[in-house]
Amino acid sequence: MQDIEKELSYREYILREEYLIHAPFDPEMEFYNAVKSGDRKKVESFLTEPFCKKEGLGSLSDNPLQNFKYHFAITAAILTRECIKAGLMHEEAYTLSDLYIHKADKCISMDALSELHRKMVRDYTKRMHSLTTNTVISRHIIKCLNYIYDHIHERITLEDIASETMLSSAYLSRLFKKEMHMPVSEYISRKKIETAKNMIRYSDYSIAEISNILAFPSQSYFIKVFRKYTGTTPGSYNALRHDTEDNQPL
Numbered sequence: 001m002q003d004i005e006k007e008l009s010y011r012e013y014i015l016r017e018e019y020l021i022h023a024p025f026d027p028e029m030e031f032y033n034a035v036k037s038g039d040r041k042k043v044e045s046f047l048t049e050p051f052c053k054k055e056g057l058g059s060l061s062d063n064p065l066q067n068f069k070y071h072f073a074i075t076a077a078i079l080t081r082e083c084i085k086a087g088l089m090h091e092e093a094y095t096l097s098d099l100y101i102h103k104a105d106k107c108i109s110m111d112a113l114s115e116l117h118r119k120m121v122r123d124y125t126k127r128m129h130s131l132t133t134n135t136v137i138s139r140h141i142i143k144c145l146n147y148i149y150d151h152i153h154e155r156i157t158l159e160d161i162a163s164e165t166m167l168s169s170a171y172l173s174r175l176f177k178k179e180m181h182m183p184v185s186e187y188i189s190r191k192k193i194e195t196a197k198n199m200i201r202y203s204d205y206s207i208a209e210i211s212n213i214l215a216f217p218s219q220s221y222f223i224k225v226f227r228k229y230t231g232t233t234p235g236s237y238n239a240l241r242h243d244t245e246d247n248q249p250l
Contacts, residue, residue: 031043031046032078032079032082033082034046034125035079035082035083035121035124035125035128036079036082036083036085036086036124036128037086037128038125038126038127038128038129038130038131039125039129040122040125040126040129043121043122043125046121047118047121047122050110050111050114051068051071051072051113051114051117051118052065052068052110052111052113052114052117053110053114057071058071064110065107065108065109065110065113068110068113069104069105069107069113072100072101072104072113072116072117072120073101073104075117075120075121076097076100076101076104076120077097079093079097079120079121079124080093080094080096080097083124083127083128086128086131087128087131088124088127088128088131089145089146089149090146090149091146091149091150091152092127092149095195095198096120096123096124096127099198099201099202100116100119100120100123102202103116103202104116104117138175138179140165140167140172140175141175141176141179141180143164143165144161144164144165144172144176144184147160147161147164147165148161148187148188148191149191152191152192152195152214153213153214153215154215155215156188158172158173158184158185161184172184189225189228189229190229192214192216192225193225193226193229193230195214196210196214196222196226196234197230197237199213200234200237200238207219207222207223207234207235207238210222210234211223222234
């Protein structure tokens with residue numbers, strides 16, 4: 001323990017002597033506030049400098065690329081926490097974080113990692129912008145949405161959600177459609193397909209495995225629903241994803 005404390009003290013001394021400090025706290029918080037408020041214009045002003053050229057970050061690894069991968073993970077974690085505090089659904093935020101960190105781990109260059117960082121930040125910002133411009137959702141519907149996120153890998157019925165919210169199925173169905181502008185069943189299908197798209201992009205699961213994991217009654221039905229909401233089949237989406245999803249503008 002004493003050796004560790006000595007090393008930390010020595011490193012702090014070196015940092016002071018060489019005027020190498022960590023990233024200033026206030027600008028950093030300004031960045032996270034811009035993201036969680038959905039301020040896309042302000043966020044873009046922070047993205048002019050490539051992530052892997054940012055100065056003032058602590059040294060977490062002797063390998064430069066690995067060092068920035070660690071800081072990428074830290075950024076993802078803070079974005080997740082701040083966006084959840086601002087109203088982003090916890091499961092959506094954590095899933096997003098996991099997917100981007102997994103993608104970062106596979107980056108083999110500074111340029112690729114910097115571009116992924118831009119994409120992640122814009123993704124969170126876009127979701128928060130959408131969230132802040134939508135009408136306020138009632139606590140019952142928020143509970144519904146959290147239940148759906150938590151059970152996305154299961155077969156979800158209206159009766160299950162109604163039981164969770166202590167509302168009748170008929171009343172919940174009307175309330176959900178009024179606030180979310182679509183039936184519960186459609187919302188569940190859309191969220192399952194969003195999850196499927198992420199699994200296709202970021203995992204090695206086969207189409208049959210994804211269909212099973214997301215509790216579709218059959219692979220053929222999964223393909224039918226996937227085509228309904230994306231305009232293509234899971235197989236075609238997998239083949240074309242780099243030319244479509246990865247290059248979409250904010």
